[in-house]
Amino acid sequence: MARTKLYTGIYVALFVIATLQVGVEQIGLLESSYMLALGLITVFSLIKAVVVAGYFQHLVWEPRSVTYVLLLGFVGFLALTVAASYSIL
Structure with a gap:
């Protein structure tokens, strides 16, 4: 519901x-x-x-492991973004 x-x-x-x-x-x-x-x-x-x-x-109602996988992907995204910004300079 x-x-x-x-x-x-x-x-x-x-x-x-x-x-x-x-x-x-x-x-x-x-x-x-x-x-x-x-x-x-x-x-x-x-x-x-x-x-x-x-x-x-619906991450509030998911098991914590799903949230951790999402956060791991986000950290990877941030790492790649920072690395790309340094390569531009």
């Missing part, structure tokens, strides 16, 4: 966080303090990614 209240709450939370991300740009933080704005938007994006992966991809 679908958890309608849970998914509605998650949708509202994602909507609020997306609105906060737009608000960071609208109040002029990008012009005045670029690093602060970049940090805030990155943190908001990370929160949204964890919520989407946890609930909409």
Whole structure:
């Protein structure tokens, strides 16, 4: 059975966080303090990614081993991205 209240709450939370991300740009933080704005938007994006992966991809209800495999793939992705960024310089 679908958890309608849970998914509605998650949708509202994602909507609020997306609105906060737009608000960071609208109040002029990008012009005045670029690093602060970049940090805030990155943190908001990370929160949204964890919520989407946890609930909409059902990782919350999966065995921990599935989550660890996903995290292992993510660490590999980060390693390859960092290695590629050093090869460009």
